[in-house]
Amino acid sequence: MEKDSNGHWFCGDACEGIFSKLHDMLGNPIIVGHGNLTWTLLKSNNDDNGGISEMESKLNVALGVMHECFEPIVDTLHGKDIAADVMFSREYWLQRLNFKGFYTVILERNDEVISVANTRIYGQKVAEVPLIATRERFRKRGMCQVLMKQLEKLLVELGVERLVLPASPHVIETWTNSFGFAKMTESEQYECLRYALVNFPDTTLCHKSLKQPLMLLEA
Template sequence: MRWASSPDTVLKPVETSKRRKIVAGIPGSTKSKAKRKLIVDGSCEGESPPQKKQRKKSPPPPPKKQRIRLEAADCSKRKSHFVLSTLIDGNAVDLGAQVSCRNNKNEVKTGIVKREGICCQCCNKSFSLSGFEIHAGSKRHMPAASIFLENGKSLSECCAQIMKDKRTRRRKKETAVVEEEEDANDLICSVCREVGDLLCCDRCPSSFHYSCVGLEELPEGDWYCPFCCCDICGRIEDDNGETESTAPLLSCHHCQLKFHDPCLKKKRSAKFRRKSVKGEWFCSTECGTVVSKLQQLVGKPVPLGKGSDLTWTLLRWTEDDSGSSEKLNAAIDILHDCFEPFKDDFSGTDIVEDLIYSKGSDLRRLNFVGFYTIVLQKGDEVACAGNVRILRGKMAELPLVGTRSQYRGKGMCRLLMNELEKQLKRFGVEKLVLPAAHSVLDMWRDTFGFSELTAEDRSSGGCRFLEFEGTVTCQKLLQ
């Protein structure tokens, strides 16, 4: 299993000028917009060039608190991660509630809900969800969707309700944060993730060191960061001088880069621009093909060999998908169990949940659109889970991966990684990157075949990916 730590430096902004907002990092704390989008980058390191006015230098940040849980003191006291326990703890199903499962011959088996499984009332034996479905004679192979409460709701619908309730609570909290600090800007550089004197974008909450965006001094007038400009011409307005109101910037549903339609027409023929049936816009056939192939895999369990009780599944949260809710809930529990819960200082939200929910943000380094969850199951139980996103340039990232306590040391992470790498190769991905803590760096090198990502590799890749403080970015060539 891999462990990572999260940023723990807490900052607050100072007064800004009317013409250009500049943030000098000093100790404090803040919250900000929750509706922001981001992709965490980790490229160059640089310090601010000399300013026109003398500014007070930021004091050194406080010592970083490493938020890593290496080992649980008493595994026997861990909360059970079975689907039934999640439903019971979430008040969606009562302990001792009666459930039923109907087979194709319209015969019904009833049972009583317990934390360890369902106790059948005809034989008094305890079964897992899939075991009870088989015992009832159902051949749907969808246990959570085949087992119903007395009120007619399936266990899948109950799991989906828990997920929706979580989203509702998060949105209420995020709305309150937005109303509290509508004009807040990020307090670290979106390129190197360091504090200092920062130049703020006039269109989004991103902030940058001058040197990290190739500037030597404070620009005149409004300034827009690279994330807000056309990826081809590098400007807000197009070549004809038309502003965004007359030449709107289109955002690719997959890579999240922005383009002027006229600029795209000049660089690529019209056949490279397409929309899906859902109205999603893609800047190229490559981006559209990746999303189409991913959607074909989502929600379909794949056995690891004939007769094996191990399966892997690619998941993505959607409001109307109740079938994957129990697995996503289990993935959240596993990753929270493996990693001390950590929140981004700017948004105040839980990074693990943001990744599972593929949360978008106006702040590019926190934009988790495009992330999928991959899980490995043994029978009914999710044993291992991770978050993966395919980037441009034939690269993919895996920021978090974790194994349930009772399955650690049994090769579950290895099995999940093997299946993931196999699928990424089919997508044409040539390189997989991930952040690894120093304490497990040798494991990722020796056992999984990763190596440290060099500065040259980073600059040539052209992609920005999620990184954490206290970790080393590693890469593995897949092709």
């Protein structure tokens, strides 16, 4: 482990490079094609004791989209709102409830949040997307695909090799047929045990290799 001048610890130069790239992107909208679409990378600053920043406000809106799309995901033992803890990258001593390191990606049109995804990156080996949601009135318009395409392009630029997500039974075919994911085998899941991946009851872990030419992701 190495420590930078700001007190952050990294396992090596690659991880430090990923952190620096993501930090530079925070809060800066990026234009996506046409139709006034932009996507933005957000992350809660849990050390900020001041007022609510614009980024925190956006995260609250993004959390509202998650709550609009999903039944409350509550840890029965500790009563914690998993979606909120992931959204605000909250740290906890219990590994399965430690969501430190999560970023949020939002897709907007004219400052209205359309789609939201949470991601956490484990160096260049694995990234996860445990939660992704689209406002009901924007569904079946390809908005989720636009958001995932931008996220995957970013991960490829960072050198990440694999993207993992938990899929509920009614959307597994969508992820495998439309987004290029595949169900993980037991041996593949075993390889990922070193990472504290977020999983939910009655879901199936799926993954996608990102070790492919960038032009394929843009097709």
